[in-house]
Amino acid sequence: MSDTRDQRKITYQRSFLLGMGLMLYLLKLGSRRRVRFDLDSPTMLANLNRLTGCRQEAIAHSDTLDHFFGHVPPGSLQGLRRKMIRRLLRMKVLTHSRLFGRYLVVLDGTGHLFFRQRHCPHCLTRTVAGVTQYYHHVLEAKLVTPEGLALSIASAFIENTDPGASKQDCELKAFLRLAPQLKRDFPQLRLCLLLDALYANGTVFDLCRQYRWKYIVTFKAGSLPALWRDYQGVLAVAPENRLAAETADARRQTFAWVEALEHVDDQKRTHRLNAFQCREHDHGAERFFAWVTNCTVTAGTVSALANRGGRCRWKIENEGFNIQKNGGFNLEHAYSTGDRQIKNFYLLLQIAHLILQLMERGSLLDGDCRKLFGSLRTMADRFRESLRNCLIPLDAFAARPCQIRLDSS
Numbered sequence: 001m002s003d004t005r006d007q008r009k010i011t012y013q014r015s016f017l018l019g020m021g022l023m024l025y026l027l028k029l030g031s032r033r034r035v036r037f038d039l040d041s042p043t044m045l046a047n048l049n050r051l052t053g054c055r056q057e058a059i060a061h062s063d064t065l066d067h068f069f070g071h072v073p074p075g076s077l078q079g080l081r082r083k084m085i086r087r088l089l090r091m092k093v094l095t096h097s098r099l100f101g102r103y104l105v106v107l108d109g110t111g112h113l114f115f116r117q118r119h120c121p122h123c124l125t126r127t128v129a130g131v132t133q134y135y136h137h138v139l140e141a142k143l144v145t146p147e148g149l150a151l152s153i154a155s156a157f158i159e160n161t162d163p164g165a166s167k168q169d170c171e172l173k174a175f176l177r178l179a180p181q182l183k184r185d186f187p188q189l190r191l192c193l194l195l196d197a198l199y200a201n202g203t204v205f206d207l208c209r210q211y212r213w214k215y216i217v218t219f220k221a222g223s224l225p226a227l228w229r230d231y232q233g234v235l236a237v238a239p240e241n242r243l244a245a246e247t248a249d250a251r252r253q254t255f256a257w258v259e260a261l262e263h264v265d266d267q268k269r270t271h272r273l274n275a276f277q278c279r280e281h282d283h284g285a286e287r288f289f290a291w292v293t294n295c296t297v298t299a300g301t302v303s304a305l306a307n308r309g310g311r312c313r314w315k316i317e318n319e320g321f322n323i324q325k326n327g328g329f330n331l332e333h334a335y336s337t338g339d340r341q342i343k344n345f346y347l348l349l350q351i352a353h354l355i356l357q358l359m360e361r362g363s364l365l366d367g368d369c370r371k372l373f374g375s376l377r378t379m380a381d382r383f384r385e386s387l388r389n390c391l392i393p394l395d396a397f398a399a400r401p402c403q404i405r406l407d408s409s
Contacts, residue, residue: 144315
């Protein structure tokens with residue numbers, strides 16, 4: 001970590017303030033103001049000192065925390081997150097989650113902050129019922145696993161940085177910034193991107209071809225109308241490309257697919273694509289899904305591509321954004337209003353969520369966290385009270401290393 005404060009005049013070390021920032025999210029305090037009330041015990045101070053290797057005499061004020069993150073380049077926290085993910089990959093913790101040898105990465109945008117008045121020159125704007133709204137969005141890349149992990153690996157902030165631009169920044173423009181960053185951070189990683197219908201265009205297909213990435217993109221009639229018509233036409237005369245299956249929980253699925261469809265984009269580039277669909281009957285309810293992909297689709301792969309691939313895209317919403325917004329992290333709360341602080345608090349939230357997911361699914365706790373504590377929010381409450389009232393013994397830091405396994409069931 002680096003910061004631009006005058007190191008001769010500081011009171012609080014960066015490791016201590018970083019530890020405080022992590023506790024803001026690990027303990028699910030919900031706002032920076034609560035630092036004064038929930039981290040104020042002498043035992044909490046002693047525990048933070050032991051965890052961060054510092055000797056601070058008091059908990060820092062929440063404004064000091066805000067000032068510190070205003071001096072931390074966002075690249076520092078991005079680098080920290082990158083090292084954490086690389087460590088997990090080297091340890092082969094996530095190997096079981098691969099689909100045909102490739103890690104699944106979902107890209108999607110989410111609302112981050114919303115204001116009634118212009119907050120900064122970078123705000124995005126929209127008008128609803130005659131009222132102008134100001135907001136900040138983020139394009140997020142999360143590595144997902146079938147059992148429910150959603151680990152942040154890259155972020156691109158969607159903001160208006162060019163005052164002379166005729167159009168606002170958007171999710172697709174952010175993708176063109178995020179994809180090269182993802183390739184630089186993980187150059188050898190074999191990826192399969194899971195994308196919604198917004199990304200069904202030639203630019204995305206061509207970029208994935210250059211980076212040798214696979215992709216599974218939601219397929220709708222409105223996104224690629226000419227290709228959709230071709231798909232339906234070929235599908236009608238290829239009855240052999242069908243597969244019926246039943247899941248372990250008695251859902252009946254019917255798969256159909258077409259290979260080697262030709263798509264010419266608006267820049268006259270030709271793409272060879274495969275398309276497949278799943279029609280599911282679930283105890284009287286019927287669902288339909290369709291995707292376009294550059295993966296090989298056969299009777300032996302179509303079920304895995306649909307169930308362990310395309311349908312895992314929703315994990316970024318359910319296990320990712322929804323938990324971060326409604327599960328105690330308070331993603332849409334303005335922890336700060338400074339431009340650099342906004343980015344750093346967002347990145348810190350992603351790092352803390354990564355740590356908590358490993359805690360919740362690790363073998364350190366004997367059983368499912370929701371059954372042990374009633375909810376994940378209650379687990380954070382117990383964690384906070386433990387740090388406030390129980391001193392971590394010094395011999396715990398000298399204990400023999402142990403292996404904590406990830407529950408992949």
